[in-house]
Amino acid sequence: MPKLMEGKAGIVTGAGSGIGRASAMSFANEGAKVMVSDILLESGEETVRLIKETGGDACFIQCDVSNEDSVKELVDQTIEKYGKLDFAHNNAGISNPPADIVNLKSIDWERTLKVNLDGLYYALKYEIQAMLKFGGGAIVNTASHSGLKGTPRKGAYVATKWGVNGITKTVALEYARQGIRVNSICPSMTLTPMLERYFEQAPDQAEIIKNSFPLKRVGTIEEQANAAVWLCSDKASYITGVNLAVDGGLSSQSYPS
Template identity: 50%
Template structure:
């Protein structure tokens, strides 16, 4: 029996990067997956990739800043698959790199709306759906920036620290209802955004790489494997945890 056989759920921001890898990993393990993204073309491409490996997936366009759209996403997942066993809340943005004294307030607001409010809306309606089928597992995408500070990223750091906090709180609130809530904390992961960063700021990129205990950047598939584990019954006694998937980066930095 495959690890997620008989289970159904959703992944947000699944049109690329960590979200796409997560959706693929869950589908490979036997889950039915509702793929969600603001980019319909990218989301449908993820569905196609899942179907090519023999998996079951559907697409639903959703902007997590809009609570009504989040409600519709959860409802459509339950309608399509009959239940909600898991959810990977992966949507988040980092819109600016600047000192807080020079930060753009509109960019701050949008970062908080997508990364924090989007996670809040999602969890709010996911737990209520999961209560109807006797439990489930929610995995939020936090960040290494949700564990420690990061220069020039105040809004992102604030939003990801908050995601860690509400992950713990919701785990406490619903643990006895058999709903587990955990988070992954990705370090620098090879995605299109990181590839652009390597091209535009090679000195900064290489400095981070040299400080990583593993000696290499993590990949989206590494994050997806952690999500799969936390969604599965293998982690049934793991609740309220934020799991760094970062090659040891938040454990401490190697001397340069």
């Protein structure tokens, strides 16, 4: 049975850990050649090692998405290596230190916007230029549940994730006729190693958090990755401009049950 991404090649940014690593591994498991990218050298190289251990095809390029030249080089090197660009998962992002808007430092606001919005702009700009040369492609941007609702003390992060969802819809409209699909995933709280440690240290809080979700649990990085891969696959060929909530039903309820 053919794999979802057999014969395709693409990029995953922020692939050194968490959702990005799971995404890169999932794309590779589905037959894709993956250019792994992260600002952290050792983390990105570890993702490549894990992919190759399971027989996947991956390479690593260090990239700071807040630097336009770095992003252009990432796309150029991917095409040089694989000869095309079929998909991209623009996952790299940061959050601001918790603070209400009065106490949020300007440097934290500016840094969050630089990585999350400028970085996405650079990625879309050069990925789409490349995809236009190769007859189309599919892009998934990582937004957030916080890009659908407000989150206190995360003003810069929330602003950028609403921006991610907005630009996703806009670019999807701009390039639909050229065969380029653009969607976003909106993860809620996801079971990363850091969250696992917190749940172990505070089991009572863990139960409260899990019970706030209609599915009574938080999502896994693999579930987020699976959504990204599916949206980039031909199985989602009629889907573009969608902000997909991968949140266990959290955004569908008006209050915790």
